[in-house]
Amino acid sequence: MEFNPFVKKYSKNVKRVALVYPNRYVGGISNLGMQYIYFAINELEGLICERFYADVFDGFRSLESGTPLNKFDLALFSLQYELDYFKAVEIAKKFSGLKIAGGPCVMINPLPIKKYFDAFFIGECEDYIQEIVKAKRIEDLEGIPGIYTGKEDKVKRIHSELGKHIEREIIGDGAYGRCFLLEIGRGCIRKCRFCVVRQIYSPPRWRKIEDLPEVKYVEKVAIIAPSPTDHPQFKEIVERYTSLGFQVSPSSIRADAVDEELLEILSRTSNSLTLAPETASEKLSEILQKNISFEDIISVAEMSKGRFEKIKLYYMIGLPGESFEDVLQILDQAEKVKKIVGRVEISVNPLIPKPHTPMQWLPFGGKVELRDGIDELRKKMKLIKKECRKRGIELQMESLKEFEVQAVLSRGEEDVSKIFERQKIDFEKYLGAIEIENTLPWDFIDHGYSKERLKKEYEKIWEILNSEAGNIK
Ligand code: SF4
Structure with missing residues (x-):
């Protein structure tokens, strides 16, 4: 049951805008960007915006009025996670109106889904959303800052000023x-x-x-x-x-x-605490530059004793230079926290070397030979499962395949779209290490950082590894 949605009745000559979140309602209603767009469009005369979620009418009818997607003139997609692309593509393929996608995945690299959308908005859309939704054809979008239709050689990512917070929100059962x-x-x-x-x-x-x-x-x-x-x-x-x-x-x-x-x-208001140490190893922490030490986590656990019933910890594996001992350190840290607080849950994910980060040139799995990295990741995940059972640590860990797909969708080019047509794709092409001098598929997005700075940071990772004699083998 929702509180506060916009009640706007459809009448002839009103333009209908579909706001599509290709995942479950629980995540969509917790997304402030979606909320902002919804209210900004509904404020306009002559426009009505309704929401679509993957688990409400399977994503093909609106939540507000049950209106079929095809009755809408324009569809805006919010892409928060690469794995949402499958549902997004399914919906986009059945919609004949103008389709525009935005969200963090688009800001990182929209190429794998390029052929299914007419345009993308790269950035934070607050300042341009009311202009975008007035478009009737792709040509009307051209020239709007942040818009990428595929013709532009370069797109500058847009950011907004943080002014007054929105007063009105839809309250639903969210994340x-x-x-x-x-x-x-x-x-x-x-x-x-x-x-x-x-x-x-x-x-x-x-x-x-x-x-x-x-x-x-x-x-x-x-x-x-x-x-x-x-x-x-x-x-x-x-x-x-x-x-x-x-x-x-x-x-x-x-x-x-x-x-x-x-x-x-x-x-006073919560019985659990969540922290993201990412790693328990000092060497790997230096590589990640997260700057959270083993002791920082233990010290928070000490302060949490008697205050919280449970601590949840987020970790990554498959880091460059990572050994099985480093993985065991995660389990030692979690076990120590459990002894202090009573209950501990860990969430362990393989690192995805994301575009636009200093780690973008690294292979998935953290080893020079991709196959070695993936095989080792499999063994490390097995070890984590076994040790968690033995030590009474609660564990949350998805399948390795899921992360491989996520990495390919994040780092891929247009040919990756074959995955949505149930055709084979070359995983190794996009999971392996990338030559530092290569032009990257996502270089056309200008986020304002210097690529030289990223390169220096990437080289720093190797310096740390070499100085620790922990070279990637
Ligand atoms: S850089 Fe990213 S991981 Fe690090 S503190 Fe900021 S949001 Fe968290």
């Missing part, structure tokens, strides 16, 4: 529960080498405390930002809403930004 989504920042001040956020959402921006809204009709506030604890007034924001009686939950917190006071505030 964070029934809550108000409070976006306090975009971009990130950190320099983690595996992470694409600092490139595709640069520059880092914080929303001022005075631009945050009064929250009504819900009991919970979910604080959204890539690294919320880096907001200079993070504690004040949390305090402001908890003191008004709201349950407050940040999308994530950094272990090195935590102190007793913050944990005390958070524990």
Whole structure:
């Protein structure tokens, strides 16, 4: 049951815009970008926007009125995860109107799905959405900043200023529960080498405390930002809403930004804590530049004792120079946390060397020989499962194949679209190491960073590996 959707009745001559989230409702309703677009379009005279989710009428009828997709004039797709492409393509193929896709996957590399859409919007669309939805033909889109139709040689990614927060949101049962989504920042001040956020959402921006809204009709506030604890007034924001009686939950917190006071505030309304150490090995942490030490995690666990029932930890494997001992260190760290707090859950994912990051040239699996890397990943995943069972650690880990597909969809070119036609594709072409001097398929997207800087950081990874005598074999 939703609260607050726009009730706008269709009448003749009104343009219908379909807003498509090709995954489950629970994720879509928790996406602030979707919420913003929905309200911005519905505010306009002569336009009506309705939502489509993969698990509501199988994605082919709108949530609001059950209207079939084909009655709409324009469809906007929000692509948040590469694996959503399968559903997005299924829907796009059956829609004959103008189709435009946006979202982080598009900002990274839209080539694998290029043939299914008329245009892409590369960036944050707040400032241009009302102009975009007025388009009747592809030609009307040409020249709008951030639009990529396939003809442009280069596209500059667009970012917006963070002004006043939206006051009105649809409240549904989303990924964070029934809550108000409070976006306090975009971009990130950190320099983690595996992470694409600092490139595709640069520059880092914080929303001022005075631009945050009064929250009504819900009991919970979910604080959204890539690294919320880096907001200079993070504690004040949390305090402001908890003191008004709201349950407050940040999308994530950094272990090195935590102190007793913050944990005390958070524990008033939550019984679990989530951290992302990514690795438990000192050497690998230096490579990732995440700068969270083994001790940082143990120290948060100590402070959490008696305050939280469970700690959830996110890790990556398949890193360059990673040994089986490094993987065992993850399990040792998780076991220590369990002994202190009582319960621990770990989520372990293979690293996907994402476009636009200093790791983009690396092979999937972290070994020079792709096959060796994949075989070793398989063994490491088996080891993790076995050790978790033995040590009483709760584990969340998807299949290796799923990550291979995700990596290919992230790094691929237009020929990868064959995967949506159930044809074979050359996985190795896109999973292997990339020559540093090669032009990259996604180089046409200008995120404002210097490729030379990324190259230097990539070389730094090798310097660290060589100095540790931990060369990739
Ligand atoms: S991993 Fe988190 S802290 Fe690091 S750059 Fe990305 S968003 Fe920022």
